[in-house]
Amino acid sequence: MQSDSLGGTAQTQDEEGPDALPDTSPAAPSYEPREAILEVRGLVKHFPLTQGVVVRRHVGAVRAVDGVSFDLRPGETLGLVGESGCGKSTVAKLVTSLEAPTAGSIRYKGEDVTRLSGRALKAVRRNIQMVFQDPYTSLNPRMTVGDIVGEPFDIHPEAAPRGERRRRVQELLDVVGLNPEYVNRYPHQFSGGQRQRIGIARGLALRPEIIVADEPVSALDVSVQAQVVNLMERLQDEFGLSYVFIAHDLSVVRHISDRVGVMYLGKIVEIGTEREIYEHPTHPYTQALLSAVPVPDPAAGEQRTRIVLEGEVPSPANPPSGCRFRTRCWKATERCAREEPPLEVPAGFAHAEGPAHHPSACHYAEEKERIVPE
Numbered sequence: 001m002q003s004d005s006l007g008g009t010a011q012t013q014d015e016e017g018p019d020a021l022p023d024t025s026p027a028a029p030s031y032e033p034r035e036a037i038l039e040v041r042g043l044v045k046h047f048p049l050t051q052g053v054v055v056r057r058h059v060g061a062v063r064a065v066d067g068v069s070f071d072l073r074p075g076e077t078l079g080l081v082g083e084s085g086c087g088k089s090t091v092a093k094l095v096t097s098l099e100a101p102t103a104g105s106i107r108y109k110g111e112d113v114t115r116l117s118g119r120a121l122k123a124v125r126r127n128i129q130m131v132f133q134d135p136y137t138s139l140n141p142r143m144t145v146g147d148i149v150g151e152p153f154d155i156h157p158e159a160a161p162r163g164e165r166r167r168r169v170q171e172l173l174d175v176v177g178l179n180p181e182y183v184n185r186y187p188h189q190f191s192g193g194q195r196q197r198i199g200i201a202r203g204l205a206l207r208p209e210i211i212v213a214d215e216p217v218s219a220l221d222v223s224v225q226a227q228v229v230n231l232m233e234r235l236q237d238e239f240g241l242s243y244v245f246i247a248h249d250l251s252v253v254r255h256i257s258d259r260v261g262v263m264y265l266g267k268i269v270e271i272g273t274e275r276e277i278y279e280h281p282t283h284p285y286t287q288a289l290l291s292a293v294p295v296p297d298p299a300a301g302e303q304r305t306r307i308v309l310e311g312e313v314p315s316p317a318n319p320p321s322g323c324r325f326r327t328r329c330w331k332a333t334e335r336c337a338r339e340e341p342p343l344e345v346p347a348g349f350a351h352a353e354g355p356a357h358h359p360s361a362c363h364y365a366e367e368k369e370r371i372v373p374e
Helices: 088-095 118-127 145-155 162-175 180-184 192-204 222-239 250-256 274-279 284-291 334-338
Strands: 038-051 057-072 077-081 103-108 128-131 210-214 242-246 259-264 267-273
Touching (some): 038 088, 057 088, 057 267, 077 088, 077 250, 088 210, 118 128, 128 192, 145 162, 145 180, 162 180, 192 222, 222 242, 242 250, 250 274, 259 284, 267 274, 267 284
Parallel strands (some): 077 242, 128 210
Antiparallel strands (some): 038 057, 259 267
């Protein structure tokens, strides 16, 4: 038995695990428990804005990602949360080399992926796979499930001999809780949750070490969300995966993540362990997000402080000076407009051990009591 929701239980769909799935990837060097398998430093992605038809002029840029840094350790899940348009999905595309960064570095086991090309980049891509948000559009409707899940073997033929591919595909379907005999069916014959399982099986085909999951449950019903999240947790334990898990639902992120990064307008404004972020947030934006989380108990909901932000999210083409959150922040002063706060442990908590001792990009970072009732 395993949890089927954040508070219920359901029967595990696949009790045997992936023992039948052979590991064809080369042996990886050993890493210390705290050594990062993925290091992102100063990651920037600007999309140019142009005008004109015959003569196109560069008039600006959309700063989708503007200086994001984080580490991902072996076997860890790093959750990224934030409003729509904050740059989460762009970070996912940059990490998986689907987009080229404007600046910054992405180091996989010490090697800068942004400087690779050809066979070297192809080899790294095998170890960093992606699960996409929409299970309805991320699968080719003209291909069977067997062809979809087995397509990575066509790109990386060394991962599986041609005569073994059908068996490998069936093993992958079994691992994610689907009937192995479904290999000849088409995506339209499956439900949303089943399609997302197919997408996860495709991501597992090459035995990657890192999976970037871009809102993998946002298009699913709540009960199906829980099944997919539980499946991903089980696969993480069995395959030793590291996840970058992107989502809007703060409850889902808390359920699966070891550490959480909060993004706002292209930057990470606070990052820490699940307990530090959810129980001891110090950045005003994080506090506002947590105050909006629905509480199932009406009596408990009355105990919390609701923080209502005023104004609209600024345009990433013209972000505010200094602190980007200052136009919606109740603590903003002239200093916030002049100086951009660094992402570091606030001075007030620098010399004190405790859950508030974690990086927060705010000049006036402080804890706020009773944001979410226990």
